[in-house]
């Protein structure tokens with residue numbers, strides 16, 4: 001395998017945090033919490049599946065006794081043809097029953113496992129949807145995806161096969177031991193000498209194999225992260241001609257993945273022969289000691305044959321129990337991560353008797369608001385401001401001065417650490433979240449387009465809107481023109497993030513989306529930044545339609561767009577430095593004046 005030598009600096013560029021903890025010690029509390037997901041199925045599916053497990057196990061336990069003791073020692077020895085025919089009929093009947101029971105066992109167990117996974121995934125997704133922005137600030141989308149998909153998938157194996165195999169194997173093992181002791185206690189005790197060896201192989205080698213597969217999973221996860229980032233960032237990579245470095249790093253990670261897999265499968269391949277060797281040791285003891293017991297007349301040939309059959313069955317559940325144990329430990333780590341998400345409380349939560357805001361005027365008041373995303377780093381500092389209902393208010397200021405944070409607090413994506421945000425005189429913490437957000441629309445610079453048609457995307461905020469209403473909104477904001485040129489017009493399918501559309505076109509779509517939702521409060525956060533001046537002039541009229549009759553908060557760096565605002569708040573380092581109309585602020589010759597001048601000079605120079 002040839003790979004280009006990777007520059008050390010390139011390797012250092014890639015940092016991927018993978019879920020390194022793949023297994024956790026067994027934990028009863030967590031196990032019981034997991035098992036609680038079986039409860040809805042404890043009336044029908046679970047007992048039915050268990051019944052089938054017991055039925056198949058019982059048949060497996062009965063067969064060796066029927067063949068050895070009954071056929072050889074009774075029917076053949078006594079030349080009892082009647083008994084022989086009965087035994088053949090019973091055996092055939094048992095096999096048929098076991099075959100049918102097995103079909104249903106697999107069917108019901110899979111159904112049970114799938115149902116539990118379905119419930120768990122639904123619970124997790126429903127919960128994640130309620131979590132606050134802060135939760136998403138702290139995690140990558142990839143790591144959330146991994147929990148909802150991979151971690152839950154790894155529990156699927158535990159629920160479909162693991163738990164039931166565990167039960168089946170325990171019942172089978174206990175049954176075999178009872179049969180072995182009943183047939184010949186001396187021979188059983190002699191064979192049990194090799195049990196410690198078997199146990200040692202099962203635990204130590206399995207642990208070793210498990211660790212190797214963990215390394216494979218970590219490497220795979222690294223490979224996934226790199227692939228994901230490579231595809232997402234392909235445009236930047238190509239623009240900076242970083243393809244060779246990217247390829248070299250990929251080769252490195254791919255090779256690591258291949259090597260780890262080779263190691264793990266080598267160890268895996270050793271396991272079966274070792275188990276078979278101990279199995280063979282058991283057979284040697286059986287023949288040597290069993291033969292002498294037959295010679296002494298302590299046991300019959302039939303007992304010996306039945307014993308041999310049971311012994312052959314004995315190792316299978318033991319080695320499978322080791323496998324289930326592995327699954328359990330992996331399940332512990334996965335479930336811990338899943339429960340960590342499920343236990344995460346939304347930081348912004350609704351009060352018990354939250355007020356339903358059926359209608360809204362849209363007056364927004366900030367009373368001495370302080371806010372910090374992170375401790376000791378205030379984003380807003382003693383902010384007091386008033387935005388009258390129906391007015392157009394602009395927030396201006398340098399990057400990082402707190403403009404978007406003010407918008408975030410209005411929508412209650414975060415709560416202030418001090419002071420209060422009031423809408424129509426009501427603290428937003430008193431209002432139900434859905435009724436508050438129903439009256440607010442936000443248009444961001446990087447608007448999100450969902451996979452689906454253009455029509456569906458505009459309808460996003462008001463799913464019950466008619467086609468005519470969608471068309472009206474699109475026309476009003478001037479989006480109709482470009483939509484008309486698309487291959488299928490409003491029915492054109494766009495992929496996630498709307499890559500076939502230009503940034504400006506996406507922006508127009510989100511204006512239409514906002515207009516259709518008909519909110520009382522409209523927040524435009526750098527919403528016109530991606531639209532060229534000509535288009536912007538065209539949509540100024542449309543914007544008037546959009547802003548009419550609502551409280552609008554416009555955040556813009558391009559100051560020409562906010563000239564007509566009723567009030568402009570100038571922010572600096574989280575505080576309001578100046579407020580007033582464009583003319584008033586220009587007269588003041590303060591921060592706003594210098595910002596406008598700076599832009600004017602820049603344009604002049606351009």
Ligand SMILES: Nc1ncnc2c1ncn2[C@@H]1O[C@H](COP(=O)(O)OP(=O)(O)OP(=O)(O)O)[C@@H](O)[C@H]1O
Pocket residue numbers: 137373374379397398399400401402403404405406
């Ligand atoms: N999710 C976040 N977690 C931590 N800190 C944040 C987060 N979002 C913003 N900040 C910080 O809060 C401060 C205010 O950010 P904010 O986004 O409100 O600025 P802004 O004025 O809107 O800037 P811009 O003009 O660049 O959009 C900044 O110092 C920023 O680094």
